[in-house]
Amino acid sequence: MTPGAAPVARFRADLSALFAVDRDRLLVAVSGGGDSVALLLLAHAVLGEHCVAATVDHGLRPEAADEAEFVAALCRARGIAHRTLSGALPLRAGGGTNLSSRARALRYALLEEERARVGAAAIATAHHADDQVETLVMRLNRGAGAGGLAGVRSCNGAVVRPLLGWRRAELADLVRACGIEAVQDPTNVDDRFDRARLRKALADVDWLDPAGWQRSAAALADAEDALAFATDRLWHERCSLSEAAVVIDPTGVPFELQRRLGIRALGHLQLGITLRGGEVARLISALQNGRTGMLGDVMATVETAPNAPPRWRFASAPPRRSH
Template identity: 60%
Template sequence: MPPTNAPELTRAVDPAALERFAADLAELCDPADARVLVGVSGGPDSVALLLLTHALLGERCIAATVDHGLRPEAADEAAWVASLCAARGIDHAILRGTLPERAGHTANLSARARALRYDLLQAHADAVGATHIATAHHADDQVETLIMRLNRGAGVGGLAGVRARSGRVIRPVLGWRRAELGAIVAAAGIVAVDDPSNVSDRFDRARLRKALAGIDWIDPARVAASAAALADAEEAIGWMVRQLGTDRVASEGDSLVLDPRNLPFELVRRLVEQCIRQIDPAAEIRGSALVRMVKALESGDTAMLGDVVAVALSPTAWRFREAPPRRSL
């Protein structure tokens, strides 16, 4: 368990850092009324976020640590965070739950752990009356995320990166560097948790982080600005698709009929995805499979994705309906 020096825990956060954080938080919520649940793993990033939030909001800052049960050290780390919060008078809870089952080929361990983490934080926020949930994603995380998604061929939505706000989840230190957050923790006399997964070559992000450590020409602030611009573009495209959905998609009995004529491919692709999800909300839709379906329909063929079958009745009418039950042998 990482050591802490209890008398040092009363050190105040640097006023300049607190002023900067106050401005960042105000971009995402009203600090005067917010009751913020901070997700704290025990690492330096989340501990810095906790110190900043508590210094600004006082008792309206509450905290929670999710123990995914994936590492034997996790329980001790959660207990360490609990003791840190107790020393500062911060309400804290340790959250545990069952890891979701693997679904298809895309739900890897990290994705399942992330789903559990957000589900538990959302439920706890409801229970304690939190208006917002804050996580400690920062500028270096943003660079790593964009490079990983570029390497996987992501589209505009993926390249928008980590969003500063998603529902009531906010990321107020998204513009901060990892080193800046670490300095806040060090100045408080706290030795944070060292998660071995952050340096394990088993994980793509950890390998990328090591590679980036030797590169000094990447400007995280400019990368973050590009991600924000892409997020704006993604929002605009989403708005356009919702508007088109009312004009170009019609319900006919148990089917949906889409008129794709004269639309750019990206808008057609998204409208097709919208139709599929409306019929089969549980469909696992991979980008490459969706593109293949659109191409097949453009060629006048029939295609299937999940439990949805699509038929090109004509160039101006593509019908989507639930596929009939498969015959068992």
């Protein structure tokens, strides 16, 4: 069976806002779970042969190979081109990158390679309204700023997410109505994972409005874009750059933009620097109070001159003396 006319029309409208449905090929990322199977069914109903699919086997669970074969069989039955992708997980960066982040990096790298191979204009993932709520709550709980609270974006580079206005339950109903029993990922109910615990906690909360959360996330995404634009302007107007140092004129610049300029200066001087939590904010606060600070291999100092406002100098720190 195939999805009904009403959900297909709704999905066509959602996808058309992100993607040229009458022209381009779309690569659909399908894990075998209900959300991604629903995405596959809807995308195929709208795009026909311009819908192709891929499943990433991260090699982390013994069931993953069977789940990939489930998707392959589903695609064969419906005449959808499909490939299973695999590769080595990226190495831990600086000892701080967790397993899920490394798996995500591998997943998107493999999907991007496949997108280029098949000539697709975009990659579609099955993030939906409930995912958006969970993401925002998790990031609020961790003290995220505007960038983090922008949530899951409907379009990010070559990745599109046309289901952000759909609820998890209605996607599950659509899959069942098509006579398909989707894969159940055990990590979705495994209390070792933050998202699984949060999902259980939110299951009985009936006053949340995912559509409202999505509108808020979109507004914050717009605010993040504005901050990024302002930071780029200030980088060219207020910063003097060399290979050895970055000097910033912070006069009259709001704290958040000072923090972003600091992040950019640190990255300019030390490629691949790992910055955690509020450590850049603490560094900026120190500079505002005339104190020296250091992050990674970069030292930040305050330069003063008569009749001139202070400048902040970011430079590679001198080598530490061994004892």
